[in-house]
């Protein structure tokens with residue numbers, strides 16, 4: 422039998438990007454296996470702070486509720502993660518019979534409201550690295566060329582990225598003063614460079630990743646790989662793209678590309 426009776430949620434509130442920041446605390450009864458999104462839903466039923474003051478319901482985003490879409494990503498007790506799979510008994514800080522949870526939005530993206538941020542930059546970055554396979558028309562292309570099994574396995578691991586932004590949030594090199602595109606886009610460039618048809622655009626991707634926004638921005642702190650919920654081999658991808666851009670620049674210098 423659990424000895425916990427309450428969940429206390431401290432939530433960073435901000436009505437818009439430039440609005441003043443306030444903090445509000447809410448309490449709800451403890452229930453086992455409740456995740457952070459379910460706790461927020463409980464608060465929404467009758468949004469009152471711990472002092473009984475009525476307030477606006479906190480705003481957050483969620484869609485799949487099974488760690489697939491990445492839209493509920495936020496800082497939970499200082500750790501970046503998906504709120505939908507964050508069970509209170511796992512992430513809460515025990516204090517007597519209360520589990521305490523502090524919720525804050527991601528900091529590397531423009532704030533929309535409360536816990537919602539605008540992650541469009543992640544998708545803009547995918548455009549910059551040309552994260553697609555070029556197919557001209559819808560005619561029968563025939564059988565795809567056979568692929569090395571190790572490459573196939575690597576591509577599968579890279580393809581698990583859900584563009585959640587956790588790696589971006591954890592990376593010290595992604596900040597207002599740096600142009601670095603971030604680890605997720607670097608890994609996706611490798612995913613498409615390893616594709617037999619995607620490879621036709623490899624030089625364009627490597628040209629972009631040789632720019633100021635590219636691979637040289639990575640300081641190799643390796644925070645990214647530690648927080649990725651999908652186990653994307655980010656540091657392996659960064660090391661590979663580092664080698665590939667060096668080779669590309671060398672070939673370009675001697676006039677081979």
Ligand code: SF4
Nearest residue numbers: 582583585586588649
């Ligand atoms: S690489 Fe991992 S942490 Fe980064 S956006 Fe993709 S799934 Fe999220």
Ligand code: SF4
Nearest residue numbers: 592639640642643645
């Ligand atoms: S290795 Fe470090 S600096 Fe490079 S992308 Fe990952 S967190 Fe950022």
Ligand code: FES
Nearest residue numbers: 484486488491505
């Ligand atoms: S709601 Fe989709 S990952 Fe949490």
